[in-house]
Amino acid sequence: MTTAQNISQVELNNEELVTFAAPEGQSLETQEGIAQSIDVRNVVRIVNHKFRFELNNGNIAEQSIPVTRPPGTGYTVFLQRLFYSFVDRNNRQQLTQRPLGEFFAEIGLTQNNQFACRVRLTDINADDPVTITVEGAVLFFN
Template identity: 35%
Template structure:
């Protein structure tokens, strides 16, 4: 068995249909794209909202710094959910909860939450922190 240094290795093209080595034969230039920046977006939910029923999905939308030609990826950084009574935390079974980050054109991060529990119409505080990673 022979070994080669990585710098001596040769790549046999094509790697796969539509797959290119960055800077070599990539007609779109997308593989040369790099991280342009990031933006942390914070969402806060308190409730229940008027007319809200147990199990309803609640959403908020916030603008992001998406530039022409950018691609974006969202990641959930942190979330916290609690039942409250006035300013105090209420100890009870939480059941199931969800937090989802999604994109809405032209430049919005959408955060949706849902509590699926018999107590989901009780007062809550729910905080979600997301990050948008911009590639150009």
């Protein structure tokens, strides 16, 4: 599934993309002034995917792919690699010296177990074409 939407229609931080979940029956340990943590007994599965976007404007775009979440597991999501560039409208060759308008990339799992990626890269006018590649992984554990 690929969609592009105008920035005014979409929140920049998509609350539907979850980047961490504890296994069933476990919760994060929290202490004042210390980062939250959880003990991991076993890594059950790792999922990896590369999202590639070729956009002709500064819109937000999203892609997703289904993943199988093992029953009862927790997960954490990693953004492994990120590449982006402004490109020529005719031959998609990389351009340089563009004033950055806005850039973001976020990945996570949705409630229906879709590994999703949302991106936006714009120049100030939001009219230059771009390419964006995001590689991410989901580590399932218990």
